[in-house]
Amino acid sequence: MTWDWSAVGDFMPHFWDGLLVTLQALVLGSLISFVLGLVWALLMRAPTRWVRWPVGVVTEFIRNTPLLVQLFFLFYVLPEWDITFSAMTTGVVAIGLHYSTYTMQVYRASIEGVPAGQWEAATALNLPLTRTWTAVILPQAIRRVVPALGNYVISMLKDTPMLMAITVLDMLGEARLFAQQNFQFTEPLTVIGVAFILISYPASLLMRALERRLVR
């Protein structure tokens, strides 16, 4: 076991570049997944099965297939259809889409968790449907959603290294590049591994605390 601190020092500038890319992908991917997940969840409550059924099949399909292959699909197939994005955009869209099928479950469970009495009261007060959703159901549902969504953000963080496979220079991409140029694999890979623990462990503690506060 040889450990070379000077290699760590040389790697650090690349590390910060990679961290920035990783965090950008994480933030944008999370935003897409939060919004899209809510859209899926609301579509799943549509009155006609002609909406529910296709949405259910598509989201089930996306949830049960590997993100990596979905990344390849978007990265190589979209250009064939004359839609070209940068690698980073493709990656963000893929992560957002993949995790929207998870966040959708969270929204669904929390909407179902609002007591039936609340719906009945809204009906009794003759509230229109939009008002029922915006003033009664969603404010109660969102509270319970926050910690569960946070968990998925942490999972998403741990899936961002996959973007490396479509040439994005995130933390792992930078580490691999550095390793191949200098033939020092141990230091950069260990540094980013530790960095992931240092980010995700406090984040998970935070989510646990939030969960205690927000979910009764």
Added chain:
Amino acid sequence: MTSGLWELVLKGIWVTVQLLVLSALLAAAVSFVVGIARVHRLWIVRFLAGFYTEVFRGTSALIMIFWVFFVLPLAFGWQLVPLWAGTLALGLTYGAYGSEIVRGALNSVDPAQVEGGIALSFTPWQRLRLILLPQAVPEMIPPFSNLLIELLKGTALVSVMGMGDLAFSGNLVRLALQESAEIYTYILLIYFVIAFLLTRLMRGLEKRLKAGIGEVPEKGVSQAELHRPETTGVGGGAA
């Protein structure tokens, strides 16, 4: 697509299935050992098991794979066959997630059951084997089923290391045909079918195990999504 290319895809399926079975076995062993260690009466055992869990859940599976493939040979001189390297990385990572499931299910068994065992002067090992596990294991099956699907999706990661699994064979066919829509659609469909079969299998297993202790499986999406006790995880945990 020609038959030669299909043969490539079939080989890919075989590698994926092998990797899935081996790493699932390793992950299951790790889950039970670490999960049971986390409810051990000595604090040092609990601490070490907890440390293991946090470290392996804290990093990304892909980074673990890189580490096993590149750092292990350089740092310790262990050059593993790709299949075993992939198994090791995936098994250890997903085992850490699984240990949370085991711990959660053990904790959810009614404490009176254990007290009953103590009153009958069972040894700790007998209490675990005869009282705790038979009641806890059926509870673990739904979250383990989710975790198994996550593991299946995780096996695609080894293609980054050039191992010839299903995702990798997709890349080869893309290079051969210079055309990607068709092959990637097939690859995604194959993964979906495998996932579907696994879900069915696990549901059957749950039914059998629950019948063994006189219960019926719950239907539909549960509220568990909101009450996941452990927060970094894929796959969810038993309450």
